[in-house]
Amino acid sequence: MSEVNNPSPVITIDGPSGSGKGTIARLLADKLNYALLDSGALYRLTALSALNREADLTDEATLTEIAANLDIRFELRDGEVVSLLEGQDVSHDIRLERVSMAASKVAAMPGVRAALLQRQRDFRQAPGLVADGRDMGTTVFPDAPVKIFLTASAEERARRRFEQLREKGVSVSLRDLLEDIRARDARDMNRATSPLAPAEDAVELDSTGVDIDGVLQIVLQLVRDRIRA
Numbered sequence: 001m002s003e004v005n006n007p008s009p010v011i012t013i014d015g016p017s018g019s020g021k022g023t024i025a026r027l028l029a030d031k032l033n034y035a036l037l038d039s040g041a042l043y044r045l046t047a048l049s050a051l052n053r054e055a056d057l058t059d060e061a062t063l064t065e066i067a068a069n070l071d072i073r074f075e076l077r078d079g080e081v082v083s084l085l086e087g088q089d090v091s092h093d094i095r096l097e098r099v100s101m102a103a104s105k106v107a108a109m110p111g112v113r114a115a116l117l118q119r120q121r122d123f124r125q126a127p128g129l130v131a132d133g134r135d136m137g138t139t140v141f142p143d144a145p146v147k148i149f150l151t152a153s154a155e156e157r158a159r160r161r162f163e164q165l166r167e168k169g170v171s172v173s174l175r176d177l178l179e180d181i182r183a184r185d186a187r188d189m190n191r192a193t194s195p196l197a198p199a200e201d202a203v204e205l206d207s208t209g210v211d212i213d214g215v216l217q218i219v220l221q222l223v224r225d226r227i228r229a
């Protein structure tokens, strides 16, 4: 059967910051031997490129141009995905809080989203793809056979981020992180284009109080039911 009639399956994992999307997406891709799309990295790379150029972050035409012409590559090095912007390893820089805030601003621009759409769809490949983001199930891969909408309370997500940053030796206040998370949630959910929202056919999963392996087992069961039945 041709790829067009029978495209490779996609598992979409959408949800707010800190809900565990990236963690679960990586574990799932490893387990199933699927490709992985961290779509947030594309928005982060656009934001970093704009910050490097000292572009006006409210100028949609400039930001769209930057997104359309991004020179980026993802490489697997020692089991870790490395993000390259114009040949430079920026994996660390794109996770900085100022880049997170800028990414959430540029991601609200319809021009930027349109410029990144095909790039994301190009990640689809055999034997399958796990795609993590905000609009994977609604806009980018609406035909995905498995759609997860992963959530957790804002307090729990801020605590997870706090621990994650502490382990990396970055000192931040839990209160500031909670404020940042709430600001980003509001921007991601309230924008006009592809807002953060579950697809109609998504399974909603609240991971508050459920450990990583617990979430993974629930998702694997869904995959078995829907793809590998």
Ligand SMILES: Nc1ncnc2c1ncn2[C@@H]1O[C@H](COP(=O)(O)OP(=O)(O)O)[C@@H](O)[C@H]1O
Residues within 6 Å of the ligand: 015, 016, 017, 018, 019, 020, 021, 022, 023, 024, 160, 161, 163, 164, 207, 210, 211, 212, 215
């Ligand atoms: N179910 C869970 N329980 C506890 N901690 C979790 C859980 N899922 C993820 N984490 C931790 O929370 C942090 C944020 O997870 P991450 O996957 O980066 O979230 P997202 O991609 O949704 O922003 C990481 O340190 C991760 O190890």
Ligand SMILES: Nc1ccn([C@H]2C[C@H](O)[C@@H](COP(=O)(O)OP(=O)(O)O)O2)c(=O)n1
Residues within 6 Å of the ligand: 016, 017, 018, 022, 039, 040, 041, 043, 044, 100, 103, 104, 105, 107, 108, 132, 133, 134, 135, 136, 184, 188
């Ligand atoms: N498909 C996507 C992925 C991310 N975004 C936006 C939303 C976020 O504010 C930024 C960064 O996303 P990312 O998933 O890397 O952020 P978190 O790790 O969840 O904090 O990009 C989006 O609008 N659409």
